[in-house]
Amino acid sequence: MSELYIARITTKGQVTLPLELRKFLNIKKGDYILFEKKGSRVEIKKMVPPNDFDDFARPIRERFKREGITPDDVEAAIKWARGVTE
Structure with missing residues (x-):
């Protein structure tokens, strides 16, 4: 079963990821996230720095x-x- 989260967009278009999602993705201050558009959906993934x-x-x-x-x-x-x- 999917879990739903709601976040408000600021006037600058910024969104705060809910704490549960930050914990799930192990996202910390300074990390980068990737938004991938797939049709009418968007996936959010934590960027893992490349080795080189x-x-x-x-x-x-x-x-x-x-x-x-x-x-x-x-x-x-x-x-x-x-x-x-x-």
């Missing part, structure tokens, strides 16, 4: 390759975000 950068970067590299995003595309996006014009 390669483990962290692998899914990003795979997604970029799948979607045809090149290093030049990333560089251009960074320049755009920084407001750099050439």
